[in-house]
Amino acid sequence: MSTPAIRIQGVSKHYGSLKALGGVDLEVGQGEFFGLLGPNGAGKTTLISALSGLVRPDSGTLAIMGHDVVADYRNARRNLGVVPQELVFDPFFSVRELLRIQSGYFGIRSNDDWIDEILASLDLTHKASANMRMLSGGMKRRVLVAQALVHRPPVIVLDEPTAGVDVELRQGLWQFIRKLNRDGHTIVLTTHYLEEAEALCGRIAMLKAGRIVALDTTANLLRRFATHSLSVRLEHPARGVELGGSAGEGGWVDFAFDSYGEVETLLARLREGGAGLVEMRLGEPDLERVFVEVMNRA
Amino acid sequence: MAAESPLAGFRTLLYKEVLRFWKVSFQTVAAPVLNALLFLLIFSHVLDRHVTVYGEVAYTSFLVPGLVMMSVLQNAFANSSSSLIQSKITGNIIFVLLPPLSYREFYAAYVIASILRGLMVGAGVLAVSAAFVVVPMAHPLWVLGFAVLGGAILGSLGVIAGIWAEKFDQLAAFQNFLIMPLTMLSGVFYSIHSLPRFWQDVSHFNPFFFMIDGFRYGFFGQSDTSPWLSLGVVGLCFVLLAALTLAMLARGYKLRS
Numbered sequence: 001m002s003t004p005a006i007r008i009q010g011v012s013k014h015y016g017s018l019k020a021l022g023g024v025d026l027e028v029g030q031g032e033f034f035g036l037l038g039p040n041g042a043g044k045t046t047l048i049s050a051l052s053g054l055v056r057p058d059s060g061t062l063a064i065m066g067h068d069v070v071a072d073y074r075n076a077r078r079n080l081g082v083v084p085q086e087l088v089f090d091p092f093f094s095v096r097e098l099l100r101i102q103s104g105y106f107g108i109r110s111n112d113d114w115i116d117e118i119l120a121s122l123d124l125t126h127k128a129s130a131n132m133r134m135l136s137g138g139m140k141r142r143v144l145v146a147q148a149l150v151h152r153p154p155v156i157v158l159d160e161p162t163a164g165v166d167v168e169l170r171q172g173l174w175q176f177i178r179k180l181n182r183d184g185h186t187i188v189l190t191t192h193y194l195e196e197a198e199a200l201c202g203r204i205a206m207l208k209a210g211r212i213v214a215l216d217t218t219a220n221l222l223r224r225f226a227t228h229s230l231s232v233r234l235e236h237p238a239r240g241v242e243l244g245g246s247a248g249e250g251g252w253v254d255f256a257f258d259s260y261g262e263v264e265t266l267l268a269r270l271r272e273g274g275a276g277l278v279e280m281r282l283g284e285p286d287l288e289r290v291f292v293e294v295m296n297r298a
Numbered sequence: 299m300a301a302e303s304p305l306a307g308f309r310t311l312l313y314k315e316v317l318r319f320w321k322v323s324f325q326t327v328a329a330p331v332l333n334a335l336l337f338l339l340i341f342s343h344v345l346d347r348h349v350t351v352y353g354e355v356a357y358t359s360f361l362v363p364g365l366v367m368m369s370v371l372q373n374a375f376a377n378s379s380s381s382l383i384q385s386k387i388t389g390n391i392i393f394v395l396l397p398p399l400s401y402r403e404f405y406a407a408y409v410i411a412s413i414l415r416g417l418m419v420g421a422g423v424l425a426v427s428a429a430f431v432v433v434p435m436a437h438p439l440w441v442l443g444f445a446v447l448g449g450a451i452l453g454s455l456g457v458i459a460g461i462w463a464e465k466f467d468q469l470a471a472f473q474n475f476l477i478m479p480l481t482m483l484s485g486v487f488y489s490i491h492s493l494p495r496f497w498q499d500v501s502h503f504n505p506f507f508f509m510i511d512g513f514r515y516g517f518f519g520q521s522d523t524s525p526w527l528s529l530g531v532v533g534l535c536f537v538l539l540a541a542l543t544l545a546m547l548a549r550g551y552k553l554r555s
Contacts, residue, residue, distance in 0.1 A: 015555075049555075052396055053395070053396070053554065054392065054395055054396070054554055054555070055554065055555050056550060056554055056555070073398065074398035074400075075398070076398075077396060077397060077398040078398055080396075082392075082396055084389075084392055086389050088388060088389035088390045088392065088393075089388075089390060090385075090388075090390045090393065091388070092317070092318050092321055092322075093317075097317075101310055101313075101314050101393075102393060102397070103310075104306055104307065104309070104310025104311075104313070104314075105307050105310050105311065105393070105394070105397035105398075105399060106307065106397050106398065107306040107307050107398070108306070109306055147393065151397075
């Protein structure tokens, strides 16, 4: 069995009386596209910071590609690229200078070929000589991604990389990250855009108050927690509610079901109950519903 | 795959720190040189005809090494402290914290860059002063040794202050209420033999006095106290401050929570 890309065992972290992480255990396999989801303050960024050595846990161990992030920090950090959540940059340097400097920090000299390739992939070639202060927010975000990749890390962590990013850039970014994943990089993603996580991640962990409250493949989570829905507009909405539906927005009444075989029975109940069907639509299970369900149960 | 070099991380951080101040060299090098020259102009105009030191050394000649060393010390402190607090406040410190750099490499890069800026400004002040004032240099190695050690001490203090301070106001307090008084009261502008006995004794508790006095010995071959004593005190201060700074960095104080 190959070494996990990330292994987290019993990691706890407190800030004073605030418990940021409460005994987190997690393994991410090599080549996975993994999602780390949770509401604000759930501990996602603390966990990522512990992985990257910015936060020292009170207890537990973390390893990147088998290298302990404390005892063998040099190798652990060589194997990890982090795209931080905040839009931070060094105002003294141009994009190319910054990427050369970042390569040097990782012990890499003469990295221009790879830097050119990253710049081209992120559509930054024409901004290579521009000072960071001159770039738009989206461009700065792309440079952050480039900085995380200069040392070709096998594990890449993206902490809400698309926050405040326009649709075009977001799609371009995901295309690039997907390619990296196809090329064998392990990707760990935190995001508040659940549709992104659903589309990209093969496996997902959900955190709440510093604990993992759900961990499974995306498909299994959708199967286990989310139901299909039938939304109907009725001549007599109150009858729909009496028949087991829940009042939705704009006069719609929603019914949840697990398999399409139940739709016929539901429609028959409405007809027999005299609700008067005007309009109907079917809803697929989605990660947002799973997320809400999991968070409510935890 | 690009070539990897074991010390490349340290060298890159040092290069980045030097490039950072060099890119704004009007502010970080030229301006301090001009400030020191203004001091020289004013004090020499007022005092040169009235004061001699060490018997026959003209006051202006005496003043130049003091101003050079003051510039070395203040700029060494400013370099590491301002770089670190700016990086912390803007958040780009993470680009230095995420790579596989050890805390020793981190310390060495910031302190050496501070020494280099201090030496650059000091050399600038000396070169321009020499155009107007005759300044002998009896023992150049002592000059260089004290300049490097003084720069290293203030560079270390700058690392401590830059890490400790959470806002520019706190850093300014460190600079204005600690560094500046210790520098000004160290004998930059006077020989402590011109002070009353009590203040002469007090001056011996100020490590900056030994930095300036030892440095001045390198120029005139004369000093207020033994240059070996100064070297011992300054060397000990450096060792203690380096140990304190390294301990802070090893613990990740205010950098790795």
